[in-house]
Amino acid sequence: MSSVQTHTPPTPGSASAAGTPNAAVRAAGRIRDTLRSPKYGPVLVTASLLILVFIVGGTRYRGFFSAQVIVNLFVDNAYLLVLAVGMTFVILTGGIDLSVGAVLALSGIITASLLQAGWAPGVVIPLILVLTSVLGLLVGLMVHVFKVQPFIATLAAMFLARGLCYVISKDSISITDPVFVALAQARIPLGGRVSMTWSVVIAIVVVIVAVIVLQYSRLGRTVYAIGGSEQSGVLMGLPVARTKVLVYVISGFCAGLSGILYTFYTLSGYSLTAIGTELDAIAAVVIGGTLLTGGYGFVLGSVLGVLVLGVIQTIITFEGTLSSWWTRIFIGALLLVFIILQKVLTARRR
Template identity: 60%
Template sequence: MTSLTGRWPGLRRPQRKYIPVLATLSLLAVMYGVGAVRYEAFSDGQVILNVFVDNAFLLVVAAGMTFVILTGGIDLSVGSVVALTTMLSASLLQEQGWPPYAVLPFVLFVGALLGFAMGCIIHYFEIQPFIVTLAGMFLARGLCYTISTSSIPITDPFWTSMAQSKVRFGEYFVSPSVIVALVVVIVGAYVLSHTRLGRNTYAIGGNPASALLMGLPVARTQITVYAISGFCSALGGVLLSFYMLSGYGLHAVGMELDAIAAVVIGGTLLTGGSGYLVGTVLGVLVLGVIQTIITFDGTLSSWWTKIVIGALLFVFILLQRVIGARKAR
């Protein structure tokens, strides 16, 4: 777990900076406990693995979002980029007849390029990320419908095999997408804790003016995080198309908000500079467990998911505020 929390030698006692992550972890434990007590089959290990299976794409998208939020930015375009990726993949595979090994790098490149372009606009024209990525959101969503207004099913053998195959551990299993998502998280956490790019990301989120004065490559870093987010969105889109086996302009509507919620519940400060990818994983799990509990209950409307997420967001933003206030003495 060391690489995930960005810990390094020399730290012995748990520090205040880990409090948000620990809070999320306790919340997850409590929710899991409640589920296990109330519903018989809940404590089966496969239940928690299914949460991963059902949310692998969200995990990847939220990982990219974490980079952006750490710099103090926001990326509203991710849901649309996910949809565009499913659409592009489906169209290229089914209608253009491209082979999977060409489609995959192409859609990932398109996602990264979109992020790169938004990052450039944000940095060089000094426009709020909110508005730039809002424009990107409309653009990407609109592009989906220029490809097709209806859903395109995917029948490509590679895609169907990815959808159906299982990675087994004894009696338990996950989908290959989960492995991809975990690799993304581990690589991301390593980049954040052990590379200059990662540390510069934190520095910019902490104090952009200082970062500039300390000679850090602010422009490069800022643009790179949006490119990372775009790449992760595209990869999330690929994973979603494995899961759905279709491309559709209405996929992943509102997913940017789920991703932001997961990042915030995972303890990353919206103002930037503080947070860990492991928190984001926990945040995604929290969202997933809420859904699972509601499914298990059977009597609750699915809107309860939104209500609980809303309440949790309030609580976590207040928690951040309280911790932030204490830090400032």
């Protein structure tokens, strides 16, 4: 008798079935969960958007992919990078800071007026950073101690700072201090004809310090905890009160430093400088994936947001026939899209 051998197909749970297909399904599931996550999803979308608009610019305009164009994105937006870092701290706690544009202008016009009066840059720059940090401290105290809404407190600080600009001078003040001018105009060679300014170095250092603080320090953990649930942070014994005040001090410091970097860029101080720049900073942070309600977001995401805005401005510059107001139109459209994306992702999370 010849024996008949039968072959039993593997069941779905058997080892032979749990091969590459299941691994691929699990990997696809992890990718899908990441894209749907309110923590990582918006950041990945922003990174993809940055790559897309850069490719569009590179295929449409000759020389767009050059190294100097890429470096100029950082040179032209160094001050906005620093401003966005401070704004990221505030928005992560669920707050907002509308005063940063006016504080930037105040920083620039005080710097220009003091340098014109003969003060040394080594004295002026630390003094500006202290003054803007103190202004941030006052805002933080208004928010925490007196329970003033961040929108109202920072709006008041915005009017105060902008008013002080007009008190100091209604006209543009040129900076001619030789040390300051030499520092502003100094270029760091990167090879070939490519070079960058010291403003970029300062902005990168600020970004690195902010990343370390938010990801690896108790202050950073408390910032995220406040944005997630302030009451839970209090119950866990975290220094909520001190941190809520400190984030506005950080924002004031960054706004002051941003003003100094802006004076490096323009070599002047003017009371009308940076009108609406606070909205650019907020847009960059939101487009970079930080939730307006707080709790989720990354500094590097804000950097991506700034670069997206910079690439859009560069494309409009290369086009040559479009008004600069198209930048505002595109920023507004992107901001609306990302706010809707945040709402969708947080709704799914619940």
